Amino acid sequence: MPVGRDLFRIGETNKSIFNLLSGWVVIYTLLEDGRRQIVHFALPGAVMGVPTSNGAKISYGAQALTEVVVSVIPNTVLATVLKDDPEVSMRLASTLARDTSIAYDHMTSIGRRTARERVAYLLLELFTRHRAQWPGNHIEEMVIPLTQEQIGDATGLTFVHVNRVLSTLRKDKIVHFHYRRLRILDPDRLIEVAGIDPQTAMSWFERRST
Amino acid sequence: MPVGRDLFRIGETNKSIFNLLSGWVVIYTLLEDGRRQIVHFALPGAVMGVPTSNGAKISYGAQALTEVVVSVIPNTVLATVLKDDPEVSMRLASTLARDTSIAYDHMTSIGRRTARERVAYLLLELFTRHRAQWPGNHIEEMVIPLTQEQIGDATGLTFVHVNRVLSTLRKDKIVHFHYRRLRILDPDRLIEVAGIDPQTAMSWFERRST
DNA sequence: CGGTCCCTTGAGCCCGGTCAATGTGAGTGG
DNA sequence: CCACTCACATTGACCGGGCTCAAGGGACCG
Incomplete structure (x- = not known):
């Protein structure tokens, strides 16, 4: 995928999750008036767009910063994979936990440094x-x-x-x-x-x- | 658990995850010089302390803000539960994804509002x-x-x-x-x-x- | 070699921080 | 039921880091 391409946008209801294979992706949010916050830089290995419990719309977007290769996994497929391979579940949980931890560190930086x-x-x-x-x-x-x-x-x-x-x-x-x-x-x-x-x-x- | 009790501290390697049943818990980070950032308020239903992929030390702490009831689930037990019940895997993933999403929203608030x-x-x-x-x-x-x-x-x-x-x-x-x-x-x-x-x-x- | 991003630099201002003093609610023990 | 205490809230004066507005100065691309 080319530079600048959106993997998904704010407000969509995501039907797939994305696994980044190569390149850089920015995860960002916007305020009404255009103020922008980049909340994460996703590097290869990242998992993006995992849906939240409540079927809420996603509050952040993902855009390619460089040429990018992603594998797109429909939610339905994800469900069966998790069923078949508990190992994957564990890894997914760890990866998501890591994202949260990185997010907490960024928040600290922005709030207190x-x-x-x-x-x-x-x-x-x-x-x-x-x-x-x-x-x-x-x-x-x-x-x-x-x-x-x-x-x-x-x-x-x-x-x-x-x-x-x-x-x-x-x-x-x-x-x-x-x-x-x-x-x-x-x-x-x-x-x-x-x-x-x-x-x-x-x-x-x-x-x-x- | 009483007010002020730590569920876990910064720098620990967590052997258990915590499921909050009642009460409020703050998740916070500290900088060397004592500056503090509260990164999340955990309410009942929250899952806390999920370990990240790399066996890294946890970078944030969790402290009871009120009287609190938690269920403590050793990591080893978690692994077997995920194996036995893929439904739980899915819910855990959604919950963690939601935490990340909330964290992104906070970050936006702190960075741009x-x-x-x-x-x-x-x-x-x-x-x-x-x-x-x-x-x-x-x-x-x-x-x-x-x-x-x-x-x-x-x-x-x-x-x-x-x-x-x-x-x-x-x-x-x-x-x-x-x-x-x-x-x-x-x-x-x-x-x-x-x-x-x-x-x-x-x-x-x-x-x-x- | 013209265009378009992007970077650089200056002047002035203001939001939020710092320092410091005082007020207030709510429990505690006498 | 009052006095004491201690943590928390409130307010003022002043300061300064980071923002705004504005005008150039490169770097890369066709």
Whole structure:
């Protein structure tokens, strides 16, 4: 699927769940007046669009950030798979629980961290999650398919302020982010600025992505 | 369990999941320096502490806000239940998906709404979710076991500012919140201030809680 | 090589934070 | 039934991080 394509939109009643095989997908919500919040960056392995108990309409949308390959699983099929293979049920539950946990961490970032901390946290998170996909790979430079506006939407800031924060982080020789190219100059200080305890940070570097 | 008791703490590796039968539980995270974010208010029916794929430590804690009754289900037991009853798997998946969805909505609130909107949104949410537990009940006054400080922690504000916002909402005759007693004076304007489309708001009033 | 995103930077403002003092409700023990 | 206490709520003065508005300056693409 091409860049910009919607996997599903706000307000739909989803009949299928999506399993992301490759590429990046943004999960986002909108307010009436157009304010946007990016609530999650889905990376390969992610499961998206699982319906909630009440047959409510879905409150968030999913859009391809890059070229994307997804497998689409109709709800009916999901039901039979869960019936046939309890192992899958367990994995699905874990994956969903992980999504919630990541969401809680983002919420904390947005609610309680300063702009500088939020940006550092997001970059660190994207770096480690992205990197986790090529185990053994220690690149310090990678392509993150995001504009500063999207970083703003993810962190609850305006893109103008994101720009200023990125400037200072660059000036401080901590990270360099320019036209979607991310280079971590000083991992330790980045972890420090992000306000993550180093212990936790280390474990991030060994974890799988989703 | 008594008020203030922890069901589980940040950093633990959970061996059991919890099903809340009655009472209120806060799910919260902490930053190193003590800043706190309440990420969820769990109401009866909620499932808490589902472990994530990677055997990572849990990044949030759960604490009883009121007297609480929970059923504790060891992970091992959960596995066999999922094996025996695929129906449960489906329900668990839906419940977890719902948690994620609620988390996304909160994130949007914190990231993109003004203080006034956030507080209105939270009160409205708690009102409808709490109310959904006694179907057919149309009380306009209820006890919400929260201090203004906790409202602040949930909305990403300071309790001082929460107080000011509540003052204006009271002066505007929209809601009255005083010493844990919540009275909705003007539901329509509350929905408007919260920035929820009335359509969605209506559906909230028919939905079950979790 | 023109167009279109995207990034960058400046000036000024305001929402929400900080610090600090005071008020108030509700239980507790005398 | 009153006095005490302690947690919670309220209010004021002032401050500053992040937003708004606005005007350029690159980078990439056809």
